[in-house]
Amino acid sequence: MSDWAYSNVVPWWPYVFILLGGWLPTDMWRYLGVVSASRIDETGEAAAIARTIATSLVAAVIAQLVFYPSGALADIPTVVRVAALGAGFTAFQLSRRRILVGILAAELVIGGWALVIGLG
Structure with missing residues (x-):
C-alpha cells in the first residue's frame, strides 16, 4: 500500500480550499454589497423584504436550537431551553x-440549571 496522498504531496491544499471555498465567496458578496449599497433605498420594498427574510432565518435557527438541538444542548431539558430563550429576550x-x-441572561438560566443539577 502506498503512502501517497494528496495532502502529503501538497500539504497546503486545505488552506487553498478554505480560501477559495470560504473566504472568497463571502468577501465577494460583501464587496458587491458595499459597491451597490449607495444605490439601494433603505426604506424601499426590496430592503424590507431582505430584512424580513434575514430575520426569519435567524428566528428559524434559534427555534431549531431550542426545539431540535444536537450535541450537548440536547442534554438540557426543553423547559430550561425555553426559559433561557424567554429570559434572554426579556x-x-x-x-x-x-x-x-440578552445572551448573558440566557446563559445565566442555563448555567443556573447546570449548577442545580451538579454539572457545574
Whole structure:
C-alpha cells in the first residue's frame, strides 16, 4: 500500500480550499454589497423584504436550537431551553436591545440549571 496522498504531496491544499471555498465567496458578496449599497433605498420594498427574510432565518435557527438541538444542548431539558430563550429576550428588550445582555441572561438560566443539577 502506498503512502501517497494528496495532502502529503501538497500539504497546503486545505488552506487553498478554505480560501477559495470560504473566504472568497463571502468577501465577494460583501464587496458587491458595499459597491451597490449607495444605490439601494433603505426604506424601499426590496430592503424590507431582505430584512424580513434575514430575520426569519435567524428566528428559524434559534427555534431549531431550542426545539431540535444536537450535541450537548440536547442534554438540557426543553423547559430550561425555553426559559433561557424567554429570559434572554426579556433582558434584551429591557436593556434597550443590547444583544450581549440578552445572551448573558440566557446563559445565566442555563448555567443556573447546570449548577442545580451538579454539572457545574
